[in-house]
Amino acid sequence: MRLAHLKRFASILALGVGLAVATGPAAAQQPVQPNYPDRPIRLVVPFAAGGSTDIVARIIAAKMSEILKQQVVVENRAGAGGNAGAAAVARSAPDGYTVLMGTVATHAINPALYTKMPYDPVKDFAPVSLLVNVPNVVVVHPSLNVKSVKELIDLLKANPDKYDYASSGIGTPLHLSGALFESMSGTKMVHVPYKGAGPALLDVVAGQVKIMFDNLPSSIGQIRKGGVIGLAVTTKERSPAAPDIPTVSESGLPGYETYSWNAIFAPAGTPQAYIDILAKAGAEAVGDPAVKARLADLSAVSVGSTPAELDAHVKAELAKWGPVVKASGASINE
Structure with a gap:
């Protein structure tokens, strides 16, 4: 009888440990589907239609749709300087089917500018790929x-x-x-x-x-x-769209550099396998000669980074812009 009781106790203990593990951090990860993506992906642009971020997003989304063999559908969700759309993506299921076209505003400037932020630009997102610099x-x-x-x-x-x-x-x-x-x-x-x-x-x-x-x-x-x-x-190098115009750094203010950028982010907890698929598709899209030429017409420089490179980029941009926002005295209480 004692042996039977011990076995039963061991089974209950094992079940309890299993439940504890299942409800821990690993439970936040979605199960990986081997045929991802098998339905359309929403690419949220946190600004109004017709702006530079929207135009860039639509050019890249069209090519990514071809590469992934699934529609990448652009959805405009403007408001609060980009915060509304970014927050909506941060709260979305981390299943690889809702991603954000983030910018220097959503992931570097707004965190220092707004007194109340609806998301954390690092903790609430999984970096996918830095696509273009403008x-x-x-x-x-x-x-x-x-x-x-x-x-x-x-x-x-x-x-x-x-x-x-x-x-x-x-x-x-x-x-x-x-x-x-x-x-x-x-x-x-x-x-x-x-x-x-x-x-x-x-x-x-x-x-x-x-x-x-x-x-x-x-x-x-x-x-x-x-x-x-x-x-x-304002970039480190001259723009191919205007090669006769020098950089600020080379023409009187060494070290000065600012630019706008567009990058894809997924909600935190998105499986790394999906992140890698999206990053590869994004890099391939901006590297396509026809897409690259169209982006160049807009003075956008194709990048196509890895997730790790985008992560480092965001942290560097946060460190750069925080003191600038503070020194400017700009603040928005929303």
């Missing part, structure tokens, strides 16, 4: 009579707080690109926020504001027409 550009009205970043810095240092610079809004990457420029160059300008980059650029072309930090795709047409002067792009 350069910014420093543009000035021709009447400012400066031809280089060095000349602009000299003018601003001689006239602190005299000149305005336009941006697409408080706390946006374009605003903070200007704030970083001020911090690194020791200059002071007056920030003039607009409701979007389009209206801001129109006023710069009209000469109402003399300086702007803009996305290169938005300004390239006016630069070519002579409506504004493109002093420098």
